Amino acid sequence: MEYSHRYPAYPTQEVAAELEYHINVHRQAYNYTLYEYEHVDADDIGSAYKHHSRLPDWKDQFSVFSAVNSKALQRTITRFYQNLSGLSEKKQNGHKVGELKWKSPREFKSMTFSQSGFELKNTSGRRATLWLSKIGDIKIRYHRDIPDEADIKEVTVKKETTGEWFVSFGLETDDENLPGKPDVNSLDASNSVGLDLGILNYIHTSDGKAVDWLDLEDEYERLRREQRKLSRKQEGSNNYEKQRKQVANVKRHIRRKVLDYQHKLTTWLVREYDAVFVEDLDVKGMLEQSYNARNKQDAAWRQFITLLDYKADLYGTHVVPVEARGTTKECAACGVETPKSIWVREHSCPSCGFETERDANAAMNVLQRGFSELGLGWPEDTSVETALPTDTAGFQRVSAKRVVETGSLGA
Numbered sequence: 001m002e003y004s005h006r007y008p009a010y011p012t013q014e015v016a017a018e019l020e021y022h023i024n025v026h027r028q029a030y031n032y033t034l035y036e037y038e039h040v041d042a043d044d045i046g047s048a049y050k051h052h053s054r055l056p057d058w059k060d061q062f063s064v065f066s067a068v069n070s071k072a073l074q075r076t077i078t079r080f081y082q083n084l085s086g087l088s089e090k091k092q093n094g095h096k097v098g099e100l101k102w103k104s105p106r107e108f109k110s111m112t113f114s115q116s117g118f119e120l121k122n123t124s125g126r127r128a129t130l131w132l133s134k135i136g137d138i139k140i141r142y143h144r145d146i147p148d149e150a151d152i153k154e155v156t157v158k159k160e161t162t163g164e165w166f167v168s169f170g171l172e173t174d175d176e177n178l179p180g181k182p183d184v185n186s187l188d189a190s191n192s193v194g195l196d197l198g199i200l201n202y203i204h205t206s207d208g209k210a211v212d213w214l215d216l217e218d219e220y221e222r223l224r225r226e227q228r229k230l231s232r233k234q235e236g237s238n239n240y241e242k243q244r245k246q247v248a249n250v251k252r253h254i255r256r257k258v259l260d261y262q263h264k265l266t267t268w269l270v271r272e273y274d275a276v277f278v279e280d281l282d283v284k285g286m287l288e289q290s291y292n293a294r295n296k297q298d299a300a301w302r303q304f305i306t307l308l309d310y311k312a313d314l315y316g317t318h319v320v321p322v323e324a325r326g327t328t329k330e331c332a333a334c335g336v337e338t339p340k341s342i343w344v345r346e347h348s349c350p351s352c353g354f355e356t357e358r359d360a361n362a363a364m365n366v367l368q369r370g371f372s373e374l375g376l377g378w379p380e381d382t383s384v385e386t387a388l389p390t391d392t393a394g395f396q397r398v399s400a401k402r403v404v405e406t407g408s409l410g411a
């Protein structure tokens with residue numbers, strides 16, 4: 001499977017200048033590919049592979065192309081053809097699209113080293129060094145390990161509009177090196193979990209854990225402050241532009257914090273359990289949330305589920321989406337549906353008398369639906385009551401801070 005890891009990078013001023021120079025040469029290579037594609041009639045134009053063979057000519061004509069790594073230069077030509085095929089795909093799907101355009105420096109901020117010309121070194125703790133040919137060493141914040149069995153296929157270096165640098169490793173792990181998923185018949189309530197993805201930013205698990213969301217109050221307060229400042233600036237002025245960047249910075253900071261947190265949570269889940277069942281959120285969102293809040297929340301949970309999904313293969317865990325409709329209303333013990341208002345926090349079944357927290361009941365239903373999705377019945381030796389670890393009086397609270405600090409939710 002293919003996936004990627006992204007890290008903040010901290011080039012020295014000297015190396016940063018070198019990076020910018022190289023990216024600019026790649027930009028020219030990209031534009032020159034476009035030029036040749038449109039104006040030159042030759043046999044070796046029309047596909048990335050054929051176009052690569054024009055590189056020696058380029059270098060004879062323009063010495064600037066000799067200054068950068070050859071494989072990376074090939075990759076830039078490939079990028080042009082990828083954009084081209086992306087464009088024609090959109091056209092075929094009935095979208096109105098223009099032609100590929102020349103890229104200005106503002107629009108071209110990255111380059112990719114493919115197969116060679118790079119090396120990841122000194123990975124110890126949270127630091128590492130990326131070496132790039134014809135450029136040098138770049139320090140990176142190595143906050144997530146690249147798995148031993150992964151091959152690094154390529155490295156993309158990018159400068160964000162904020163001026164920050166990032167490197168992104170394109171990784172591939174052979175399927176035969178991936179841990180196998182446990183036999184479904186070995187799954188039971190002790191090694192599987194159902195998740196209730198909350199409306200108010202939390203997760204409840206079917207085995208009785210309540211995981212808080214990150215506290216982003218300070219960040220959102222800062223965002224509001226910067227947005228107020230922006231509203232007082234004259235649109236189009238220098239100060240306006242400066243302030244617009246400030247707002248973008250805070251937003252980006254929040255997004256990154258959320259993503260980092262979701263990485264930790266999802267990694268914990270796929271390590272801890274053999275099977276993770278999760279609600280397909282669309283329906284629930286429509287029913288229980290206002291439109292605007294729903295969009296934001298849906299986006300966050302969708303990202304969460306996407307991460308969970310790709311880690312399922314990486315760590316050898318079943319991740320199965322289940323129908324979300326009715327998980328709150330349905331009684332996990334007897335299946336009878338009882339309508340509940342959104343503010344009713346308890347589940348108390350008028351039919352069988354089963355009582356627990358609203359979200360525990362929902363998570364239990366997710367677990368059961370997951371089992372039936374996999375063609376398994378509810379394990380006979382596990383009644384609903386005993387599947388909950390405690391007396392169901394309350395969830396074991398796990399604070400977001402603990403997830404961030406230890407990357408673990410264990411007691």
Ligand SMILES: [Zn+2]
Binds near residue numbers: 332335336
């Ligand atoms: Zn019941």
